[in-house]
Amino acid sequence: MFGSSKPYGANAYSKISEETGVIAASPHKLIVMLFDGAIVAVGNALQQMQKREIAAKGRSISHAISIIDNGLRASLDKRVGGEIALNLDALYEYMSRQLLLGNLNNEEAKLLEVQNLLRDLKNTWEAIAPETPISQQQAAYQPDPLQPRSTHVFEA
Template identity: 30%
Template structure:
């Protein structure tokens, strides 16, 4: 049975505009990457594996959602593929340094998509 909070979250996600969903995915990828890095530092490799796979899944979802009619999508695909490959390497080697290397990329993606969402939704107009 779904509790009220879970139902609220599900409704929020299902009703969110696409740009907001991308922001939420980027936030999730960043969160899981940071948790993976922490787990690697603590030598909890099973947990690190779980978090790295969750991050990889999010990056693959972002990659699959690209509309390749736009030039920017080609650049994003290259970036997503790079991040994905580095995540695989981090997982194989259990290397927190590789995760640390992609954190700024994930942060930039999140910030960029947040700005897109604000602009598209009109939230940034008139100080709102």
């Protein structure tokens, strides 16, 4: 009766935590999260390939391709990004193709190549992280509740 509720509870908690992270994330952090998701999905596929779990491997690779195509690739602005965006678009297309071929032919090397490319891109993306805006720093400031504060006309 209670045996199946534990995994569900853990999954529900994980889902809520993930959704909260997405809502609170900056656009830059969202890209990092996409990289992380794709890296994990490829890692799962590699493990499933080794265990000969064909269906699970296919789902993991499909998930990675979806993140690359519908997340990373779709977020590119080719008009503003110029040559860099065009090169990234071609690289994302290459990665999706390599994942598909790796899945079809059970080639771990293709999956490892994509995983390494994703890690390199993620590390580069993290290295160019924008500084925290002043408004976020101010939002993080918590005044001392025991100190007198000024009142405003519109406060209740």
